[in-house]
Amino acid sequence: MTTNTLVRGRRTDLRATYSPPQEENPFAAMAARLDRAAAELELDADIYRILRQPERQLTVAIPVRMDSGAIEVFTGHRVVHNTGRGPGKGGIRFDPRVSLDEVSALAAWMTWKCAVVDVPFGGAKGGVMCDPLVMSPGELERLTRRYTSAIIDGLGPDSDVPAPDVNTNERVMAWVMDTYSMHVGHTVPAVVTGKPVALGGSLGRREATGRGCMIATREALVHLGMSLTGATVAVQGFGNVGSVAAQQLSRAGARVVGIGDRTGALYDARGIDVDEAAAWVRRHGTLEGYAKGTSLTNAELLTLDVDVLVPAALENVITTKNAARVRAKVVCEGANGPTTAEADEILEENGIFVIPDILANAGGVTVSYFEWVQNRAGYAWTEALVNERLEDTMVRGFRDVLELSRNRQVSMRTAAYMLSMSRVAAVHELRGVYA
């Protein structure tokens, strides 16, 4: 039963009764990959029991005074999956589809992602079930501050450090940072990453996830004997991750022929001017009305005959219903969980090289880590240094996973889970169980 029924008007139900089919349950999807990797690793059953469970799941009611004068009560979650390797780390998502299962899956993916690129954080995630696209800036600020205060006991630079995710941005992170700082009585930049640079944010953070996707794609193409120069690319999602991935890939020589967002998609065989499309989205909020190319549905975008497909919107877009029609040679998962566990097998059988989400989009958390390091040292790095270290981290992560995948004859996804689970398991073995 949801608590965020509107008092007066705009909407009455935020998918209160939405229960995804099992294939599309994100926690089940995450657990299916874990089971497979744990079996390959012959992981100790006791340690595995620890890794499968989130450490903490918090659900909060968030009353917000809306501009109409009425009070609306939203539901929010913050889940810390594992802190064995360091503070919980993970974004905050504002979306009508947010559920505890989804946030728990995203928190676990953060644990594995940090471990794949060897960043000393654990995994966490937060979400509020709301529709930010119909909320005013004032309503969003009040929602953010009340949510932050509701989960504040678990937050802190040494315990749990949020960041942006779907429908949240550096503006929202500034409110989180300010609310936390007001509570503790002094300014604490390191409590959140993805902040505005003026508040201690890192140069290069906004672009980091998309840049990381470009680096992982380039490495994958080299491995397959192909080149990024001239490679054709389709990108689903044109927000922070998708638009930057498209720009970075285009600057690196690829031809982005398809892009799309929640309003639809477009195709141009000659290549889309992604800088112009990104400028359009900055002005208008979405790609709607940007008519340079043939319009497509999102379903058509995903099955374009391209070298590289970058799903960079939401979960469950490649499922058993369409996986057999995916024609890309490489799928670079910019989004978290875009492919269901069942669809993995179809892509694998068809010889499609999948760069799994926990590796492909790890550039964001890598530079979040750099931001946290800079905040704690009180010393800002140049953008060139950030990008150079991001490049090193992504290339090392990609090569570690590829090597394991070849040695053990498993997919890149299973190898990524094996690598990260073995790193987290090693920490638990060394630390023991506090009784």
Ligand code: NAD
């Ligand atoms: P965002 O809110 O900036 O952008 C989301 C994009 O997806 C928008 O263009 C939106 O229109 C589009 N979209 C939404 N619903 C859609 C639909 N049904 N069909 C097609 N397009 C749709 O979010 P973001 O930060 O770019 O995050 C995108 C994905 O990347 C999420 O899975 C997120 O968890 C993941 N991710 C983000 C970061 C980060 O640093 N922001 C890091 C790692 C992973």
